[in-house]
Amino acid sequence: xxxxxxxxxxxxxxxxxxxxxxxxxxxxxxxxxxxxxxxxxxxxxxxxxxxxxxxxxxxxxxxxxxxxxxxxxxxxxxxxxxxxxxxxxxxxxxxxxxxxxxxxxxxxxxxxxxxxxxxxxxxxxxxxxxxxxxxxxxxxxxxxxxxxxxxxxxxxxxxxxxxxxxxxxxxxxxxxxxxxxxxxxxxxxxxxxxxxxxxxxxxxx
Numbered sequence: 001x002x003x004x005x006x007x008x009x010x011x012x013x014x015x016x017x018x019x020x021x022x023x024x025x026x027x028x029x030x031x032x033x034x035x036x037x038x039x040x041x042x043x044x045x046x047x048x049x050x051x052x053x054x055x056x057x058x059x060x061x062x063x064x065x066x067x068x069x070x071x072x073x074x075x076x077x078x079x080x081x082x083x084x085x086x087x088x089x090x091x092x093x094x095x096x097x098x099x100x101x102x103x104x105x106x107x108x109x110x111x112x113x114x115x116x117x118x119x120x121x122x123x124x125x126x127x128x129x130x131x132x133x134x135x136x137x138x139x140x141x142x143x144x145x146x147x148x149x150x151x152x153x154x155x156x157x158x159x160x161x162x163x164x165x166x167x168x169x170x171x172x173x174x175x176x177x178x179x180x181x182x183x184x185x186x187x188x189x190x191x192x193x194x195x196x197x198x199x200x201x202x203x204x205x
Contacts, residue, residue, distance in 0.1 A: 006037065006045070007041070010041075010042055010045035010046060013032055013035055013049065014048075014049055016032045017029050017032045017033055017049045017052070017053070026056055029053065030053050030064075031063070033046070033049045033052070034050075034053075034063060034066045034067050036070050038143070040077070040078045043073065043078055044074060044078050044079065047074055047079070050067055050070065050071045050074075051071075053067055054067055054068070054071065060095060060098065062099055062101045065091075065092040065095035065096055065099075065101065065104045065108065066092070066107060068089065068091050068092040069088070069089055069092040069108045069110075069111045070111070071088050072084075072086065072088035072089035072108075072112075072115060073089075073111040073114060077114065077115055077118045082115065085115045086112065086116075089108050089112045092107070092108040092111075093108045093109070096108055102135055102139070103139050103141075105135055106132055106136055106139050106141075106144075107144060109129075109131045109132035109135060110128075110129075110132040110144050110145075110148050112124070112128040112132075113126075113129035113132055114147060114151065116128060117129075117151050117154075117155075122155065125151065125155065126155060129148055129151050129152050129155070133148055133149070142175045142178035143175075143179040143181055143184070145175045146176040146178075146181070149169075149171040149172035149175060150172050150176075150184065150188075152164075153165060153169045153191055154191075156168060157194075157195065165195065166195075169188070169191055169192065169195065172184075172188055172191070173188045173192075176188045
């Protein structure tokens, strides 16, 4: 059922993009293309729309930066194009720096961290994730912020750094609850259970 809902959403977004393009309302079309999905199916399904949008997007627009960052995530994680992903995200970072757009820089850093983690680049992940965590202050995007803290929780948990693991686990849970995303909340509860299990706290686990 959830898969069908994603497919229907993608179908409607494709139709909305085409409709705005026929009306020559490029700004609204670009906003449609910038819609982001948590699910892999949604991200891949929107790839053709984003590719069309990037052909008409103003080069220095922050909205173009968001399109590049989102597209980079999908290229790197779902479409196995790590070099293409990081190139797109780097362009988004360049736009963010030139425009002084802190929210865009946060989003690009977050996506760079996520893609780096998925492609087994731990040092690159850590650098981008810590930058994103710093930039997240004042950014009203709990879903994306929770992704950053989820990654940091996993990173320090795998390395046995209990203090930092618990610190980021708490932040992860806080933002996952604010986002209200079931997938993130489920992953957070699993991390709590695994941590308790490793400590021998069977009751909490």
